[in-house]
Amino acid sequence: MLSLVAPPAFGRAAPPAEGGAAGLVLRAVLAGGPLTRTAVGRAIGLSPAAVSRHTADLIALGLLRELPPQGPPRSGRPQLPLDIDTRGHLAMGVHIGVPWLTFALLDLRGRVVAHERLPRQGDASDVLRVVRAHLPGFVARRSAGRPLLGLGVVTGGWVDSERGTVVEHGPLGWQDVPVRDVLAGATRLPVHLDSHARALAQAELLFGAGHGATELVHLFVGNVVDAAIATSGGVLRGRRSRAGDIGHLPVPGSTEPCPCGRTGCLQASVSERTLARRAHREGLLPAPDFDRLLALAGAGEPAALRLFEERLRLVAPAAELLLNMLNPEVLVVTEAGLAVAPGLAEHLHRRLAEHARPEAARLVTAGSFGVDVLAVAACAGVLDSAYRRPMELRTAPVAAWSGARVAAASTAH
Template identity: 80%
Template sequence: MLSLVASPTFGRTAQPAEGGGAGAVLRKVLAGGAMTRPAVGRATGLSPAAVSRHTADLIALGLLRELPPPDGPPRAGRPRLPLDIDTRHHLACGVHIGVPWLTFALLDLRGRVVAHERIPRQGGAADVLRAVRGHLPSFTARRAAGRSLLGVGVVTGGWVDSERGVVVEHGPLGWHDVPVRDLLSGATRLPVHVDGHARALARAELLFGAGRDSTELVQLFVGNVVDAAIATGGGVLQGRRSRAGDIGHLPVPGSAEQCPCGRTGCLQATVSDRALVRRAHRQGVVPQPDLDLLLTRAAAGHTAALELFEERLRLVAPAAALLLDVLNPEVLVVSEAGTAVSPHLAGVLHRQVLAHARPEPGQLVTAGSFGLDILAVAACAGVLDSAYRRPMELRTARAS
């Protein structure tokens, strides 16, 4: 009979099965900063021998490095050199497929953007993936500076089946059952990680952002696609056929926006970037329906632009509060473009969500951690998540 009672750990922290001890060591050093081997052992519950073995492997792979000894009087015995993440050798590569743009990015092992470029998205799925195959080699050759690549992430909105590497449905792009991984795998010698951008951002927030000290997190993404991701136990919930987090058709009371699904007032149709810039253009706030123009005006404190973003946040807040109350995470992250350029709008988000929710003490409600780099970070998040979970399975290639 299956027991739901945890086994005793005799004072040691149980390790996640995925990645084993090496992954646990790497993630603890990422979360804790420079740490000595004894500190790693205390944080992970691993024996000194296991810590020594795993750190030696991770140093050999170029994932960890020893720092010089700290200043101070010398101590008897072997010096305890701090360990830190080694960002000198490897990069994660990724592509975010958006409605207006394709964003190409390189991130280091601490999730920092090393390089990014964007080109207009044009044509259907075959044209887009042909453009990705064509641009990726030159981008990495020019911008990776000889560092090895850990993998290629491909991230977009809508319904993405991560296990099969298929974009099942992306309404704004008009994509259905596009086998992205199969179509791109031949263009690279590296693993191709395909994911939806809400799940990708949830992974990034857990590794490098607001959720780095948490295991329970909900990520709400508001763009041309509106969707959510749920992290529990430090892992991101996929759901059947990777469909968990599909909230784009939640009703918005009072909205008369037509949705492609045939109904009116769906969340995505009401608050998407497309709907927002249409309203901005109609009201004369921007000369054309362009999100970059609207963001520039909001960043400059333009009252009418800020009011449009404030109204969007008021419409998003009930859905965010519903996620907070129903799922009860430690952290709720809402990634929305206006909050990336205006601290005022980040404050509006916080107040509006809490006005509709019943938060518990200690719960964090926050805007996304990555500002205007959000799409670049999302593009590479799956590659970095895989590296930190299964470092001993890494397969790298030099950019050329």
């Protein structure tokens, strides 16, 4: 049997060291590349010798590559542009949702190389057993033998990243599940466990709407509703990684019962399950099925769009509260309707403009990753770690575990 009771934490782990100058070089090329070494030095204030030393290390690791000279030939040694090398390393991830498990591989620019999904069934032990069994075959089928940087595991609710534990996930019924310990033994790779709100905040800072920003708030609206706060370019976690728990904010006028015992909590009022039940009650669906409702909204069905507009109306006060409290450079709202029907963003902005300061409402944008959002979330922690601490990377060839260990993983208990 898998042990699914997490041990108590006695004190806090020391924060990981940042990547120093090598990380600065890598992030500069991500932000502005292709860049010459001279341009990298100007961007981050390093000497030519230091830039050359760090770029040599990053090229050797397969994180950067040199491109052919650009423009007409010049006398002297040519300046070769540097770019992120997306031909090699992959980040692997799993998003554990209420209806689905999403398996993903992303390249170093956060682009989805492959993804698959399976129905999520059973308790925590069942789910982690399925993840362990499916990962080797997924990687063998879809990675083309490229080396893996690590495994990201992302879900909603209260996720304690330091302990590697899902402390509480109400819709799944999970409590104190030591996800990192269970999956690290199956892959022999670093496992980065986080909440999907924080993971997507990291992804938005690296590759999306937060690109170039240091102060960002991310609001995730799904079956779980939570927020993530980025300040000085890093994501705030709070004590035991509980920062951003907004699911029980009161929604005026809502009578939706919440498992906490109250009525009108934000998460209960706007969750995907709640929306699907409303669509069924109104005769829009033969049974509560959020995926079918989302497809109708994407096809422009007016009744489906009205339900998503109502959902955003209920979400808007929470977004306004976050804007007023935190005053970020950008507030990103990840919500499924916005991904399939971009016109809904205008509805959200109108709702915010009714209450928030006009300039604040302009800071709100939809999530950057569309229908790939769960795949990106799954791998974001791995990529964030690579860009912050590139010299600490531990990579493992796919063949080291994906082939011979398939049978062992599929029979693991």
